[in-house]
Amino acid sequence: MRKYSGSGVAAAGLNLTIVQASQTGATVRTRIYDIIVGSDSSPADQATKFALQRGTVAGTGSSFTPVALDPADPASLVTFQQGTFTGQTLTANAYTLFFAVNQRATFRWVAAPDSELVLPATTAALIALQSLSSTGTPNIDSTFLWQE
Amino acid sequence: MSDPFVKVLGDIDPIAARHPSGAIMIDGMHVADTMTCKHCGHTWIPVKGSGKVRGWCMKCNGPTCGHPACDECKPFEQQLTEYEKGVLKSLR
Numbered sequence: 001m002r003k004y005s006g007s008g009v010a011a012a013g014l015n016l017t018i019v020q021a022s023q024t025g026a027t028v029r030t031r032i033y034d035i036i037v038g039s040d041s042s043p044a045d046q047a048t049k050f051a052l053q054r055g056t057v058a059g060t061g062s063s064f065t066p067v068a069l070d071p072a073d074p075a076s077l078v079t080f081q082q083g084t085f086t087g088q089t090l091t092a093n094a095y096t097l098f099f100a101v102n103q104r105a106t107f108r109w110v111a112a113p114d115s116e117l118v119l120p121a122t123t124a125a126l127i128a129l130q131s132l133s134s135t136g137t138p139n140i141d142s143t144f145l146w147q148e
Numbered sequence: 149m150s151d152p153f154v155k156v157l158g159d160i161d162p163i164a165a166r167h168p169s170g171a172i173m174i175d176g177m178h179v180a181d182t183m184t185c186k187h188c189g190h191t192w193i194p195v196k197g198s199g200k201v202r203g204w205c206m207k208c209n210g211p212t213c214g215h216p217a218c219d220e221c222k223p224f225e226q227q228l229t230e231y232e233k234g235v236l237k238s239l240r
Contacts, residue, residue: 122232
């Protein structure tokens with residue numbers, strides 16, 4: 001099982017994607033086991049509601065090359081993107097996790113073994129970190145760790 | 149039972165799960181457990197007094213999210229396989 005990391009940043013807002021992990025092929029299932037969310041903006045009391053949402057069309061964002069946690073591993077089969085997205089299709093109501101965080105806090109969700117968020121082995125299947133609503137527009141920094 | 153979590157969630161009163169599917173940490177402190185539906189993969193924080201009705205699948209021996217579509221036993225792995233084959237049109 002190979003493990004990878006991807007990070008990205010984007011401003012919070014209404015129904016905006018911060019980062020997303022999408023399948024480039026249909027060979028393996030991707031299992032996201034660790035999600036970290038924080039902010040690098042100047043400290044302020046802004047609250048943002050997030051959701052992890054499934055999707056079927058990755059669209060175009062700003063790419064981040066996933067980093068293999070074991071340097072001997074080959075490149076990841078996941079496309080990790082951040083920022084402003086175009087042409088993305090998210091599945092309505094397919095939310096795998098909701099949470100809300102104050103900008104001053106750093107949030108982390110860690111899955112127990114076999115309870116990861118699973119991406120099916122289908123090209124362009126994705127899970128996106130969505131900012132559903134926010135009282136401001138702070139930068140949201142997020143890191144996903146996953147295994148393939 | 150004593151409260152196992154650090155209180156940073158205000159009025160929200162998370163319950164410690166016997167078999168949590170994950171953990172939530174705020175600023176490095178363990179503040180809540182999460183549970184995952186055996187049928188759709190949805191993850192939630194069990195909260196005392198939330199009013200949400202969840203389920204339990206005797207075949208999967210695990211919790212379900214309470215959505216009517218998850219009342220019938222159809223393990224998430226089976227749904228993934230059907231989705232990959234195009235039999236299932238979408239994942240919840």
